[in-house]
Amino acid sequence: MRNTTKKATVRLSDIAKETGYSLSTVSKALNGRADVSEETRQTINAVLKRYGYSRKATGAKSQRIIEIVFQDFDNVWALEVLRGAIREAKLHDLNVITTEGGNRQHPDSSWIDNMLRRQTDGAILVFSSLTRIERNKLHSRGIPFVLFDPFGNPDPDTLSVQADNWTGGVIATRHLLALGHTRIGIITGPEEMMCSKARLDGYTSALAEHGIEADPELITEGDFTTSGGYAQSISLLKRPNRPTAIFAGSDLQAMGVYEAARQLGLRIPEDLSVVGFDDVQTAAFLGPALTTVRQPLQDMARAAVRMLVEALSTDVIQPHIIMPTSLVVRNSTQQLEG
Structure with missing residues (x-):
């Protein structure tokens, strides 16, 4: 009789818990990074194999890519975010691509599958609230992501950057x-x-x-x-x-x-x-x-890029960044007369 039991979705956090290694180490082993010892790699790969874990396609990429997912890109606010991200990405030899779509809470359903197909290394999600399925897909492929100006309160283990x-x-x-x-x-x-x-x-x-x-x-x-x-x-x-x-x-x-x-x-x-x-x-x-x-906005975008770089290269990451706001007084306000 054929076994019709549905295999549960496995996440990197499950692998990390079972092996005792950090999420970053598991992700690096999954992606063939050289800064992981052979013993560590074999231990992690054995668990990955037992779970039937799907790794990324191994075709060599000549460039590293991060993706910014906007709800829309029709105003100067979004341009400020993109400008900051591009400037910081250049310092880390990263390329930036953008995705647009969806509503003010969530991009359209095609964004994540397209991202996985492009083998994106990391993502900055603007005004996004992720579904459980989307989170699992990103975790399972070892793709770190940062919520930029998050829609709601981010989970404790989710990277985020916002203003005060x-x-x-x-x-x-x-x-x-x-x-x-x-x-x-x-x-x-x-x-x-x-x-x-x-x-x-x-x-x-x-x-x-x-x-x-x-x-x-x-x-x-x-x-x-x-x-x-x-x-x-x-x-x-x-x-x-x-x-x-x-x-x-x-x-x-x-x-x-x-x-x-x-x-x-x-x-x-x-x-x-x-x-x-x-x-x-x-x-x-x-x-x-x-x-x-x-x-x-530009500083926030630069911080988000740095968070992705850290997530791809180290275990020590500050998960939430809140950047200060300040008042810029110009000519549209004055003392009330009378």
Whole structure:
């Protein structure tokens, strides 16, 4: 009688647990790295064989490749990330390719199979939340990955890099409060995203420091796009008791605020102060130049590349990096008169 028992998916962590070696050592043995002793390689290979483990195709690659998976690549935010990644990759003789697709939570289902076919050495996943099957596929092929600005709280053993979004929300709101504004509107990103929640929490915390309770009428949810920022700011600014300042959850949304203010005959900063978030290259060239919270996107991307390099070459890796945010004061905010 034929045995129809389905073989369970095996992960590198299973091999590491059984052999007593680290994930990095198992991955290096699997990929034929020279810095693994023959005894270690034989021990690991014996367990791999017993599990029926599939190793990568052994065709020689002349170049090492890392892949950046974006939800989309149609704005300057993504360009900043790519610029930083390419600059760091050059230092490590790595090539960078990009994948685009899916929605704001997850790329389309084809990305991972295409990545495996290309024999990618490592991946940076932007705004991605991985399924269990996808995690298993990456682990089983020994492909390290870093979540960039993760959608939710990353697992303890998942590499990630992000900005200090809570502090960014605090310093943006404190700046406006110091200028005398108390009716401060906020346009968040998608409410289910961790960075959006953290920036909103920073906003409400700064208000609480001044004894101000957050007004639900001044809190709107955007989608980090210019069109979303425009739509939400129109809603805020047409209210009878409109805000005197708006904290936009991204510079792209702040651009939408500028257009809404123009259409409504409001001057920035005389009638409305505006603070953005990200400090993309175009922020300094808006009219007036945008006051914003600097999220060091290029530095974050460079850190993500270095994490991949470390994951491919060493057992000592800092799994989570949170990079500082800072306020860049330009001309879109001023003291509230009267």
